[in-house]
Amino acid sequence: MLAYLFPGQGSQVRGMGGDLFDEFPDHVALADDILGYSIKKLCLQDPDQQLNQTQYTQPALYVVNALSYFKQLKMDGPRPDFVCGHSLGEYNALLAAKVFDFGTGLKLVKMRGELMSRVRDGGMTAVLGLTITEIQNLLHQHGLHSIFIANYNTHTQIVISGPQKDLNHACSIFRENTSASCIPLKVSGAFHSPYMSEAQQQFSEFLEEFQFHVPAVPVIANLNASPYHPAVIRTNLSAQITHTVKWTSIIDYLLTHKGITLKEIGPGQVLSGLLASIKAARISRESIKSASV
Template sequence: MGAALFAKYPDAVATADRVLGYSVTDLCLENADQRLDRTEYTQPALFLVNALSYMEKLAEGGRPDIVAGHSLGEYSALFAAGAFDLATGIALVKRRGELMARSSAGGMAAVMGLTESEVAEVLRAEGASTIDIANLNGPNQIVLAGPREDLLACKEPFLAAKARSFVSLRVSAAFHSRYMADTANEFRVFLRDIRMSPLQFPVVSNVDALPHEVETIADKLVAQIVSPVRWTETVRRLMSLDDPQFEEVGPGKVLAGLIRQIQKVSEPLAGSFLGRASNETAPSPGLAPQHRAALENVHHGQNDTN
């Protein structure tokens, strides 16, 4: 992952190495000690590759009108819009990953083939009050979080309710749920020293599927840790724009597939929301001037259940 980009953007890689205290190139391309399987290493690596992918996209000409990212990808989207520079972004995801790695409370499972309301009804019927909805990835793809035993106990009821599948995820904790409250509180303390810059174009928040305001970016990033990722709602809002064109930037095409599913069966969520974002037009921190041309209606994201 990132091999060609690392060689093309050595200054950015050097910045990441300095902040992290280790070589991202060795981590991604060698990974002899399997550190990349651990979220405290996965998150900075994914963020850097996403950031370099975005810089490469800009080098090809243009910039997006609006951006969004799934979970960790929200940090890539905020970097793209100029909320913080590369070094700050690396520091943010490094601390986020470290804090999340400390949590071992619970797990996650994906329910395929049921809607959000159908999933909620099964949880209600089973009295599964310990289970939270963590990711609303698509109309029929819902991720749950909670105690592992309680999740497993729900498998048969979901299959009986005609779920296509119920899959336990390989994650270390119940991310995007109430069980991450301590992690969120510690991250809030870290964010007190981080200054966010005006956004050059709108960034849609995972928490409420509305554009970030610079004054509340930190609060929303804290809330994201304990809140469901509202990806379906995000895409439906973007679908309400005039002839939206979606493009996934970075490794993989998971989000592109989810977007196609949402567009196929969901109606746009009415109401324009672009006016809430800053009209700041300064260049992105750390990006060369030639990277500023317009690229219309590109929506950026990287899927990551952490």
């Protein structure tokens, strides 16, 4: 069995897709027409330093992920049995599952990026070295109810969202009470949290303009780490903006399928690194269980 994993924000880098744009001129031309600018120039040159701005990051990654997938198919690569994507990457998973076509997906991603970029309050911080339970307990003990779990990346790499001053306070608490470290993320707002509710509502209304197909292969959702049901595609896509990306749970679900191979499709190796960490933790847990029997 085979699963394809598509990366999200954080995997972008200037120069990405350099071997793809000339190979898929029709898709590139369509992307330029939808976006109103040259996607190739943005990804390869980034002359205006826009690649790390979410309204540009999201379309850029969607296009490069998509072209990477198309090249995989062009090389007679095997069709996946499952697909999933980290946050923005979920749109590429839905594309691979034929829920919508390339152009439709790009229109959705373009609007998603624009709406999310308008939320200028708050930020996101990666917490390394604590479990999700440890983080939640410390936040509760210190009354930091303004902070939410945004990304459950691995068992000890958790991203939190909230007002910047509260994130700073939380990190001070983590450092004082544990050996954890914090890394502020370069984003414009508190993504994957209730602070994005206005963007979610506007995106939900935008989604009503589109029709979606039944997934050709199971798409494992960020929202609940379960296969998409055709009836909840719109609900899942809008809710994803304000809810936790349950990446660890997604990988755990996929790994329950014996002999499955997980392959990252897109720029970089961010998801491959997370996968290695999740697998190591899984082996450790299984070893402990075996030793206790």
